[in-house]
Amino acid sequence: MSQEHAFVLPNSGHNFDAKSSKMGMWLFLYTELLLFGGLFLVYMIYRYLNQDAFLLASFELNVWMGATNTIVLLTSSMTIAMAITALQKGNKKLSITLSWVTIAAAIVFLVIKYFEWGAKFEHGYFPGMDHYNELPHGERLYFYLYFFMTGLHAVHVIVGAVFILFVIRGIQKGKVTKDRYSLLENSGLYWHLVDLIWIYLFPLFYLIH
Amino acid sequence: MTVAALSQPNFFQAKKGIASWLFTLDHKRIGLLYLYSIGFFFIVAAGLGVLMRLELLNPGRDLIDAQTYNQVFTLHGVIMIFLFIIPSIPAVFGNFALPLLLGTDDVAFPKLNLISWWLYVIGALFALFTLFYGDGPADTGWTFYAPYSVRTGTNVSMTVMAAFVLGFSSILTGLNFIVTIHRLKTPGMGFNQMPLFAWSLYATAWIQLLATPIIGITLLMIVAERVLGIGLFDPSIGGDPILYQHLFWIYSHPAVYIMALPAMGIVSEVIPTFAQRTIFGYKAIAYSSMAIAFVGYFVWGHHMFTSGMSGPAGFIFSILTFFVAIPTAVKVFNWVATLYKGSISIEVPLLFALAFIFNFSIGGLTGLVLGALATDVHVHDTHFVVAHFHYVMFGGAGFAFFGALHYWFPKIWGKMYNKAMANLAFILLFIGFNLTYFPMLIVGIMGMPRRYYDYLPEFHEMNMLSTFGSWIMITGLIIMIINLVVSKQRGAKVSGNPWNGITLDWQTSSPPPLHNFDKMPVLPEGGPYNYPDAISTHEEKEKKDDE
16 A cells, blocks of 8 residues: 555656756747747838838947847857856856856846947937937837837846846756756757847848848 | 545645645646636626626617626626636646646646746736726727727726736646647557547647737737837827737637637547547547647638738638638537447536537538628628627537536546536526527628627517527526536545546546556557447447347
8 A cells, every 4th residue: 555655657747857848948939939920020011111211210220239239149149058068068167157158248238238229218219209209100110119129139138147047056056967957958048049039130120221 | 446545635635725725736726726717707707798688688778888888898808718718628627637638647847837827817817907997997899909909098908918918828838738748648658549638738739839929919019009109000190900900810810729629629538438439530630630720820811801801812811711611520520420329328528518519510600601701791790700709619618618527527526416407507508508699690690780789679689589598598507506516515426437438537536646646547458539348330330239
């Protein structure tokens, strides 16, 4: 009878399963892609309808700041990938350092974003401001989409950075280890998504002529 | 088996106290938490439905004025869609039964499962909050069509945020089920040995995952439009209201299959159990679920035939809509073929399953009338649409929900309900349902528009019939609920397997122990519905008759 009491199914949902958590993360990433997908669709339609206005409005953006941010994010994607490899090879310390570098890059990205947005606010380009209200409809849509999409992306940068911070604590506490690295890997996957979305946002808003 | 069952505390006894429920990680308890919360909202929204029917008893104003009527049908729709029918079967019976059917002890992410329920509660509170805060609940209809949803003074933003949070809950449940199905099937069970309810949940989960984010972002855009006045959807400031309709239906049409597919899964479980016979065309039923999910993703345009769609686009959407009927019909034929020469025992769950087939066939065939371009223009936005929708959703998914409740009732509580009362409740529900909605099909064809609190005198008789039907239906509903609540306390105790089912959920005691199985569940030889005494071919039947 006591034997039966101790019976545990081999396929228990309470077991740690690296493949499950990775699959769960990938599925979550699909939902994120579709969340932005709705916005990309709206962008595509209004860009098609207001080609000149979108072009004119895009000249207000600072390409150099955007390009710097792109490089910062791409580099951070590399460092988080290196952090995963470092942990897999058992180098805990290096992994933590590289994760911190990734978070630092996230902060740099947000600071640059802050200055970019700050300049737009100063010139009254935020929806509802006086200058914004005087713009033609097409340009208003452009700036609305610009703030909505880069704003939503910035929220994702913050969430990703907090996620990595959480994983760093896990590594320090010994919960995320060489053999149990899936949490770090998942934070990396999420970070790559944040990076990937920016890779599309950058040309859509700054570069297309 | 019985000795072991006695020695093990079941999942009700394993832990005590209110906190052990509110913060439980056990899928069975989370399923029940959903059952109670969803049941509460169902009763609220059903009450609103009866109120509307009461207003429509006579032409002119009886009880409530036009504005209140608008708010009542919006709240009825929002609660029924987002708080009842979308989560109903997956969140209640998916949670309770999926791990049992797969032979495991929980879903893949138990904590995420609990978070899903809490998100559901938060979303529900948002929706209820609109009743007491601001300028009253939204009066836009559950579709929140722009530009009215942007301009109305009622509390649309809050209602929309409720739908957003509930969408998140739905996504996480879907994600959990997909991973559970991929990773936690009992050893030896492949996809083609999975019970069909698991298949239908799998198809549903993919829709939840891939369609819900679109509505999330669209609803956020509605809120932004209301706050900032951009001109995204409001044509008076340059926006495009048709774009909103597209974005809305890109989610909300697949969402119809989030509601219907799990119901079809329930029917596929109930019919073989009460026919004691192998399901006919297992693979056809399983794959047709996936086909419905896939094709269902591309038919949203049929909601917009009258709102300025180009001819070719309308034609394509219409054809694709007709394609959905094929896998649906495949299922219906297979269910009926399963019953053929089975040893049928007419129990309450089977009655609900048969009622599902009947109601859903009417709902599905009237759906073809709406999916055809020419007829849709005639009946668009009439009571015909209301009747079609309720035949599919209430007569279909709702009846399957009740069927599932009666099917797994002995599994959940280890007791049996009063069958005579349950039969009576079923008969009243079935008659009441058809009496309520069939007249709507007729007045719809005659041209009575939906969403008005008043109507022309020539529609009076049919509306009276419909309102009488709603009284019969609500009586049946009350009897059913009282019967189940009383039986949960005082019902006769039953064995672990009162229906003689062979899926894995019946291989453990009732109620199941905390970790579901005290010993390794045994897969039935040759497929999940391969009843040992079943007569699967005509020849065997003849042979048996000769003996």
